Amino acid sequence: xxxxxxxxxxxxxxxxxxxxxxxxxxxxxxxxxxxxxxxxxxxxxxxxxxxxxxxxxxxxxxxxxxxxxxxxxxxxxxxxxxxxxxxxxxxxxxxxxxxxxxxxxxxxxxxxxxxxxxxxxxxxxxxxxxxxxxxxxxxxxxxxxxxxxxxxxxxxxxxxxxxxxx
Numbered sequence: 001x002x003x004x005x006x007x008x009x010x011x012x013x014x015x016x017x018x019x020x021x022x023x024x025x026x027x028x029x030x031x032x033x034x035x036x037x038x039x040x041x042x043x044x045x046x047x048x049x050x051x052x053x054x055x056x057x058x059x060x061x062x063x064x065x066x067x068x069x070x071x072x073x074x075x076x077x078x079x080x081x082x083x084x085x086x087x088x089x090x091x092x093x094x095x096x097x098x099x100x101x102x103x104x105x106x107x108x109x110x111x112x113x114x115x116x117x118x119x120x121x122x123x124x125x126x127x128x129x130x131x132x133x134x135x136x137x138x139x140x141x142x143x144x145x146x147x148x149x150x151x152x153x154x155x156x157x158x159x160x161x162x163x164x165x166x
């Protein structure tokens with residue numbers, strides 16, 4: 001970071017109250033739920049005749065679970081991961097984000113690990129964003145999104161009644 005920006009930043013941190021250093025409780029998707037979501041997405045796409053990959057990330061964009069079906073291209077894993085991260089960036093589905101922010105989508109696709117293509121959906125627990133699922137490999141993002149939605153629907157009751165405190 002450039003020196004002229006670093007000094008004011010450090011000076012500003014010195015006046016933060018002690019409470020800013022306290023721990024912050026965070027809710028995020030756990031490994032068991034993430035693995036289940038990825039599996040449900042693969043099964044839904046398989047039933048529709050598609051070989052896909054599904055990646056679930058936590059609210060920070062870190063991979064929690066990733067599955068690639070037997071005949072899915074290896075590239076689908078990266079695309080699914082980048083779709084999930086676009087959800088974390090925007091807080092909304094990639095399809096909705098692409099429709100509502102077409103003005104910046106091309107630029108965001110240049111951001112490392114972000115790809116705004118349909119097929120990424122938020123994972124919410126009691127209304128709070130706890131992660132995202134990205135699916136890639138079906139012949140069209142709408143089909144990827146449908147498989148991701150099927151996965152969310154399969155665990156909806158657990159998410160609906162989860163403790164949503166952030």
